[in-house]
Amino acid sequence: MSTTEASFEPVAPAARRGTAGTVTGSSASRFLRTGLLHLLLVALGFTFALPFVWMILTSLKPLDEVGLDAWLPMNLDFRWGNYGEVFHVIPFARFYWNSIFIAAWVTFLQVFTSSLAAFSFSRIPWRGRDRVFLLYLATMMLPGLVMMIPNYQIMIKLRLVDSYVGLILPAAFSAFGTFLLRQFMLTIPTSLDEAAEIDGASKWQVYWDVILPLCRPGLITLTIFTFIGNYHSFFWPLVMLKTVDKYTLPIGLLFFDSTRGQTTNLLMAAVTMSVVPMIVLFVLLQRYLVRGIQLGAVKG
Amino acid sequence: MGKPLSRERRNTLLGLAFLSPNILGFLAFTVIPLVFSFFLAFTNWDLKLHNAFKNEPIQFAFLSNFLRLLRDGEFYQYLGNTLFLMMNIPLAIAGSLGAALLLSKDMRGGSPRVRHWLIVSAALLLSVAALCLVGLHAGAFVILLSGLAGLMLFGGVLGGSTLYRTVFFIPHFTSGVAVFILWKKLYNPSNGPVNNALARPLLALGRAINATPPGVIRAGLAVSLALAVALALWGLTRLLRMSRDGALGTAAAALPLAMLLAPCVAMALCCPHRPVGRVVGLLTLAVALGLIIAECLRGRDFPARPSQGFGDAFMLALLLMLAQLILLGLGSVAYGLPEQAADGLEPPAWLSVYDWAKPAIMIMGLWGAIGSNNMLLYLAGLSNIPAELYEAADIDGASRFQRFWHITWPQLAPVTFFIFIMSVIGGLQGGFEMARTMTNGGPAGSTTTLSYFIYTQGFSTGRLGYASGIAWVLFAMVFTVTLFNWKFGSRYVND
Structure with missing residues (x-):
């Protein structure tokens, strides 16, 4: 699209705050209006947070109090033991580990191969390059579902069903990552690598010592997005995994819900344990995430 | 370095070498399955x-x-x-x-002074609220919720929009199987918190409905049908005016027009309260057709370019279509209310x-x-x-x-x-x-x-x-x- 050129300018909504909502009037009226704005935002945010409040409170109740009107456990007798019990009822630690292990491998492979490919697409002029790149772009808008059925048959033939490898490999090569990093690399002036090459650096050295360090923000963004996307990934693990010990968190939760869903308190403890790390991750990384999403607008 | 030809070949080899890990995976897990799927x-x-x-x-x-x-x-x-x-x-x-x-x-209210006022009054509000809670012997749950709201308010006043943005964004960010399971429990028909909370207001609503004559509530259907028709016709005249002013070509008008009239067609075909809906829907379509024919016969003052105003027309039609559908839905809900309320309203399952x-x-x-x-x-x-x-x-x-x-x-x-x-x-x-x-x-x-x-x-x-x-x-x-x-x-x- 035509908007790609401006894509990697840092977008900072805070920097120009007040363009859309300049506050005018006397101090008293400004105080009143801003105060009301805060109250409105709190009311909205409170509504958004309520399901999570219920989730946490229910995870701390004994089972026979789950359906009661009161959200808090009786006599404020919090059952912290519910959290420990989850690990006995299902192999929850195993699910965690599987999720993190698989997501980490996918992320590593994807960032590495995408950055290599992006380097090739942006820095080395070879014949047919742009046509191959167009092919990459074209596949980005294909619904993943189209590929799932044949991919599964391929996995059966390769005997990779129900294996980590079969889960990691198809997710490890992404056209989107290549596209994102290519756009990023195009914003780095070529004079830098020309200078390095005059100094006798090989292409690999240019890639490793010049381009990659300059791409750091892009690499971080891609890393975070790939990791989170994979942590949430559902369809492929759902069809591929057969043994409980290999389940990732989403599949494990689904398994928990369908086998012992009646124990709502334990289920909510498990849900809390899979949601809270995401919230912490977001709060820690929101600088990169927000910028990444605002840049992602350009991906079409 | 050598001759330019060998340099080109060298570049091709290098380029393919850098690309190879990615393109092999790309071929194996995207291109081949794609072709395979097409044949399948x-x-x-x-x-x-x-x-x-x-x-x-x-x-x-x-x-x-x-x-x-x-x-x-x-x-x-x-x-x-x-x-x-x-x-x-x-x-x-x-x-x-x-x-x-x-x-x-x-x-921040535009100046540091106002910001200080905000912080001070937020603190004041919180302490007054705390005193009230203590004075009224509030339960632990109320204290918990007010504490949460107070924390949010204080954080917002001190930290600005980032806190609110985070709170708004988290439902989307965590969305996935875990959150869907959570909502499944929230929606539990017999003892989920949604229905627990709805039960009492619905009881009161049911009583209120039983107290009013059913005709009044049933009239809600008529009102919403009339409003939906009015919206459709208003949108139609807007579209026709755009077309007359040369902002919208005939071909580009087709989609907005279809969207605008779709709810009326739906009314004519499958309104839950058939005779009324059918008549109103058909009448509207007839009027719309008449308007369009009249406009066509009148001719245009400006030759329209094919799709200049398409975006605006599309947005207009989309919003109106949605409004019409919501009105129709509300109308048919209102129509059925007196019957349902006869033996008390219950939250849905x-x-x-x-x-x-x-x-x-x-x-x-x-x-x-x-x-x-x-x-x-x-x-x-x-x-x-x-x-x-x-x-x-x-x-x-x-x-x-x-x-x-x-x-x-x-x-x-x-x-x-x-x-x-x-x-x-x-x-x-x-x-x-x-x-x-x-x-x-x-x-x-x-x-x-x-x-x-x-x-x-x-x-x-x-x-x-x-x-x-x-x-x-x-x-x-x-x-x-x-x-x-x-x-x-x-x-x-x-x-």
């Missing part, structure tokens, strides 16, 4: 016929998968479900825009009844979609609007609404269009995770979307050929939307 769509591969025990040859079936799809009643039901769930999109976009507008405001499963999923979707990526895109878009435009508007004495309507909304048009297209593409392919975790596509297929249909056909039933065929039809739809984006997107954006 034309075969009769079915795991019931072709398995270890019964190995019939896989046959080339020409178009039979697609012909079968055309005759498959389930396919139309699921396509309808998918489109129904997509009615969320305009609501979600409006919510995101609203949230972004609120968040883009200056949280949400995910376990046909009629409420889709609204339940849509409410959950809105919760996650308002503070989503779209809100962040709108925030970025808002910060890119040149301040001079607002200054000029202030000099002209524009009202707040005028500032929004004539500056903010048009300036955000590219963002809105982008969000809309992305949401439609996502919506067409969506609904799988919710269907799988919350309802298994039920009850009676009311939450089965196209993607879930493909999953059941391909992975449960084993009809690989048929499933691939549906997947390619889905792709064709997505591709049409993309083409639409290419054709109109850039033009609308560059206006």
Whole structure:
């Protein structure tokens, strides 16, 4: 699209705050209006947070109090033991580990191969390059579902069903990552690598010592997005995994819900344990995430 | 270094070497399955016929998968479900825009002094509230909730919009199987918190309805039908005026026109209260037809270019269509109320009844979609609007609404269009995770979307050929939307 050129300018909504909502009037009226704005935002945010409040409170109740009107456990007798019990009822630690292990491998492979490919697409002029790149772009808008059925048959033939490898490999090569990093690399002036090459650096050295360090923000963004996307990934693990010990968190939760869903308190403890790390991750990384999403607008 | 030719060859080799790890995976897991899937769509591969025990040859079936799809009643039901769930999109976009507008405001009140006042009064408010809670012997739950709200308020006053943005964004960010399971429990018909909270207000509402004469409430249907018709006709005259002024070509008018009149057609065909709906729908269509013919006979003052005002007309028609559908829905709910209220109103059983499963999923979707990526895109878009435009508007004495309507909304048009297209593409392919975790596509297929249909056909039933065929039809739809984006997107954006 035509908007790609401006894509990697840092977008900072805070920097120009007040363009859309300049506050005018006397101090008293400004105080009143801003105060009301805060109250409105709190009311909205409170509504958004309520399901999570219920989730946490229910995870701390004994089972026979789950359906009661009161959200808090009786006599404020919090059952912290519910959290420990989850690990006995299902192999929850195993699910965690599987999720993190698989997501980490996918992320590593994807960032590495995408950055290599992006380097090739942006820095080395070879014949047919742009046509191959167009092919990459074209596949980005294909619904993943189209590929799932044949991919599964391929996995059966390769005997990779129900294996980590079969889960990691198809997710490890992404056209989107290549596209994102290519756009990023195009914003780095070529004079830098020309200078390095005059100094006798090989292409690999240019890639490793010049381009990659300059791409750091892009690499971080891609890393975070790939990791989170994979942590949430559902369809492929759902069809591929057969043994409980290999389940990732989403599949494990689904398994928990369908086998012992009646124990709502334990289920909510498990849900809390899979949601809270995401919230912490977001709060820690929101600088990169927000910028990444605002840049992602350009991906079409 | 050598001659230029060898340099070129060297570059090609190097380029391919750097590309090779990625392109090998790309070929193996994208291109080959893609080609494979395309051929599959034309075969009769079915795991019931072709398995270890019964190995019939896989046959080339020409178009039979697609012909079968055309005759498959389930396919139309699921396509309808998918489109129904997509009615969320305009609501979600409006919510995101609203949230972004609120968040883009200056949280500090324009000067440090006002900010200090805000902090002091927030602290004051909190301490007064705390005293009241103690004085009234409030329960632990009330204290907990007020503490949460107070914390949020204090954090917001001190930290500005970042805190609110985070709170808004978290439902979207955590969205996934875990959150769907949470909502399934929230919606539990017998003891979920949603129905626990609804029970008492609904009881009171039921009493109020029983106290009013049923005719008054039934009239709600008439009022909403009239409003829906008025909206359709108003939109029609707007479109005709645009066409007369040369802003909208005939071809470009077709889609907005169809969208605008679709609710009336639906009314005429399948309104829940048939005689009334049929008459009103048919009358409206007749009037619309008359208006259009009259306009055509009158001729145009300016020759219209094919698609200049298409974006505006499309947006207008979309919003009006949605408003009409909401009105019709409310009207038919109002019509049925007196009957239901006769033996007391009860909260719906949400995910376990046909009629409420889709609204339940849509409410959950809105919760996650308002503070989503779209809100962040709108925030970025808002910060890119040149301040001079607002200054000029202030000099002209524009009202707040005028500032929004004539500056903010048009300036955000590219963002809105982008969000809309992305949401439609996502919506067409969506609904799988919710269907799988919350309802298994039920009850009676009311939450089965196209993607879930493909999953059941391909992975449960084993009809690989048929499933691939549906997947390619889905792709064709997505591709049409993309083409639409290419054709109109850039033009609308560059206006």
